[in-house]
Amino acid sequence: MRVVITGGAGFLGSHLCDALLERGDGVVCVDDLSTGRLANLEHLRDHPGFVFLERDVSRGLDVAGRVDAVAHLASPASPPDYLRRPLETLAVGSRGTEHALALARRHGARFLLASTSEVYGSPAVHPQPEEYWGNVNPIGPRSVYDEAKRFSEALASAHARTLGTSTGIVRIFNTYGPRMSARDGRVVTNFITQALNGEPLTVYGGGAQTRSFCYVDDLVRGLLAMLDCAEPGPVNLGNPEERTMLELAELVLRATGSRSPVLHRTLPQDDPPRRRPVITRAGQTLGWSPEIGLEEGIRRTVAWFVARPEELRGAALTALDR
Numbered sequence: 001m002r003v004v005i006t007g008g009a010g011f012l013g014s015h016l017c018d019a020l021l022e023r024g025d026g027v028v029c030v031d032d033l034s035t036g037r038l039a040n041l042e043h044l045r046d047h048p049g050f051v052f053l054e055r056d057v058s059r060g061l062d063v064a065g066r067v068d069a070v071a072h073l074a075s076p077a078s079p080p081d082y083l084r085r086p087l088e089t090l091a092v093g094s095r096g097t098e099h100a101l102a103l104a105r106r107h108g109a110r111f112l113l114a115s116t117s118e119v120y121g122s123p124a125v126h127p128q129p130e131e132y133w134g135n136v137n138p139i140g141p142r143s144v145y146d147e148a149k150r151f152s153e154a155l156a157s158a159h160a161r162t163l164g165t166s167t168g169i170v171r172i173f174n175t176y177g178p179r180m181s182a183r184d185g186r187v188v189t190n191f192i193t194q195a196l197n198g199e200p201l202t203v204y205g206g207g208a209q210t211r212s213f214c215y216v217d218d219l220v221r222g223l224l225a226m227l228d229c230a231e232p233g234p235v236n237l238g239n240p241e242e243r244t245m246l247e248l249a250e251l252v253l254r255a256t257g258s259r260s261p262v263l264h265r266t267l268p269q270d271d272p273p274r275r276r277p278v279i280t281r282a283g284q285t286l287g288w289s290p291e292i293g294l295e296e297g298i299r300r301t302v303a304w305f306v307a308r309p310e311e312l313r314g315a316a317l318t319a320l321d322r
């Protein structure tokens with residue numbers, strides 16, 4: 001199979017590149033490097049099955065040669081990234097998705113959409129099954145991401161209904177692991193870099209809000225399963241093990257051996273209080289469930305950061321800027 005991955009230089013995309021190449025597939029990675037980086041792909045540079053194209057998919061997407069599947073992951077994903085790039089986020093979720101879908105249609109290829117748990121907004125239903133339509137503020141600062149993804153889902157569904165494109169929507173819940181950017185402002189990286197740099201761990205609000213965290217290898221197995229079948233979705237992919245922010249902070253302090261204190265800050269606007277996927281559908285349709293627990297995943301992620309002091313220095317400098 002030859003797979004086009006938009007956003008393939010990012011955190012999840014680069015792991016998906018690895019997984020596909022490992023099983024013998026070809027990969028065309030298309031990325032504008034706006035939030036991703038070539039360092040994530042450095043080890044693939046001379047791989048015969050790998051091609052990298054530096055392109056903004058909001059402007060168009062054409063790929064020479066055979067295309068069997070298009071995995072559309074291009075989009076800023078962390079709140080600091082999409083709040084810094086609001087118009088680009090809307091563009092890639094709308095025009096970018098349109099171009100990626102058109103490419104899949106031209107080649108009769110499978111289309112995979114990396115959607116998000118953010119489509120549930122601040123959920124009035126807990127935990128969140130795929131049938132829940134969400135509770136999203138359409139005009140708040142975070143709407144640039146949430147609504148772009150909801151629009152992407154609508155577009156993919158309309159393509160499938162009217163043009164017969166084989167589309168598969170996955171709603172990804174918080175995923176973490178090696179290659180996350182130390183500066184992306186996501187809670188796992190914030191805590192790990194703060195703990196390793198001896199800085200206080202910033203907890204927004206009282207810290208009782210919960211998230212569920214999925215290790216990247218588990219998530220990538222789910223993406224492969226969705227690429228390999230004809231299931232339209234949406235399918236939630238995430239780890240249903242729910243933890244409070246304070247629990248996560250304690251776990252990171254233990255994993256790093258750090259003595260950093262916890263510092264409470266004001267909760268950002270529209271920050272959802274709880275998030276946990278119902279993953280029954282993923283089990284039934286993809287035979288998928290997560291296998292790596294939070295303690296083990298955090299241990300692996302900490303080990304990756306410890307081996308990259310330059311990442312930690314970068315995170316410390318970003319913290320000074322704030």
Ligand SMILES: NC(=O)c1ccc[n+]([C@@H]2O[C@H](COP(=O)([O-])OP(=O)(O)OC[C@H]3O[C@@H](n4cnc5c(N)ncnc54)[C@H](O)[C@@H]3O)[C@@H](O)[C@H]2O)c1
Pocket residue numbers: 006007008009010011012013030031032033034035036037055056057058072073074075076077078081092096114115116117171172173174175176
């Ligand atoms: N990581 C998570 O926990 C999570 C959760 C839910 C959904 N997702 C989704 O998964 C996808 C990947 O997320 P990630 O965590 O790897 O983020 P990331 O920022 O590391 O990767 C996104 C990639 O897309 C690229 N990109 C952005 N706009 C582009 C454009 N216009 N043209 C070409 N490339 C562009 C970036 O340069 C980057 O390499 C995103 O679509 C995100 O919404 C991720």
